[in-house]
Amino acid sequence: xxxxDQPTEMxxxxxxxxxxxxxxxxxxxxxxxxxxxxxxxxxxxxxYNVLDGLEEKGRFSSFLSRSKGYSYLxxxxxxxxxxxxxxxxxxxxxxxxxxxxxxxTTVTVRA
Amino acid sequence: xxxxxxxxxxKIIEKRxxxxxxxxxxxxxxxxxxxxxxxGQGPKLLIQFQNNGVVDDSQLPKDRFSAERLKGxxxxxxxxxxxxxxxxxxxxxxxxxxxxxLGELFFGEGxxxxxx
Numbered sequence: 001x002x003x004x005d006q007p008t009e010m011x012x013x014x015x016x017x018x019x020x021x022x023x024x025x026x027x028x029x030x031x032x033x034x035x036x037x038x039x040x041x042x043x044x045x046x047x048y049n050v051l052d053g054l055e056e057k058g059r060f061s062s063f064l065s066r067s068k069g070y071s072y073l074x075x076x077x078x079x080x081x082x083x084x085x086x087x088x089x090x091x092x093x094x095x096x097x098x099x100x101x102x103x104x105t106t107v108t109v110r111a
Numbered sequence: 112x113x114x115x116x117x118x119x120x121x122k123i124i125e126k127r128x129x130x131x132x133x134x135x136x137x138x139x140x141x142x143x144x145x146x147x148x149x150x151g152q153g154p155k156l157l158i159q160f161q162n163n164g165v166v167d168d169s170q171l172p173k174d175r176f177s178a179e180r181l182k183g184x185x186x187x188x189x190x191x192x193x194x195x196x197x198x199x200x201x202x203x204x205x206x207x208x209x210x211x212x213l214g215e216l217f218f219g220e221g222x223x224x225x226x227x
Contacts, residue, residue, distance in 0.1 A: 004153075033215060042115075042202065042218035043154070087153050097142065097206050097214050098167060101153030 002100035028093030115219035129191035136205030
């Protein structure tokens with residue numbers, strides 16, 4: 001099974017940096033996804049980490065440490081439109097993308 | 112490229128009534144998923160299809176939920192009879208499983224069900 005933990009809420013100021021942590025205990029693992037979900041909308045894909053290390057994509061970066069069961073999503077130069085829920089999800093060892101999601105972290109960006 | 116289409120967007124029913132949701136995945140995606148997202152929680156997988164076959168329905172409450180994917184394209188999810196705790200957003204997603212791109216799931220906008 002999967003046990004995925006992330007903070008419930010975070011608040012930050014426009015232009016600042018926020019780091020959203022995700023820890024997981026799983027019976028197997030084949031990569032970790034981050035999704036963004038605005039209120040009332042569908043989750044949209046942000047990043048996918050399979051190997052240890054940092055993946056950078058514009059203002060968003062994602063880090064993975066498989067030995068520690070830990071990932072984080074780093075949002076830089078925060079904008080008001082970044083206010084959303086951020087979901088981490090684990091891809092099981094079967095690699096069939098049958099993702100298990102955490103409860104999500106609601107990020108509120110204030111002016 | 113057209114995304115995942117779902118309907119209806121909103122549905123309000125009384126408990127013990129039935130409801131059906133429809134999903135059309137991204138063209139060419141063989142794998143289709145139905146997820147249930149209760150307010151304040153992450154999506155929870157209900158069922159996964161590969162073409163028109165069920166891969167995993169272990170989390171589907173089969174006494175009241177059913178799903179099918181005839182012809183390996185569109186899918187329907189039915190709830191009969193509905194309970195209050197079924198109030199949630201039902202998300203459909205599709206994936207190429209890495210045959211094209213990373214294999215990430217593409218989600219539809221969801222069908223929001225309220226059971227009174």
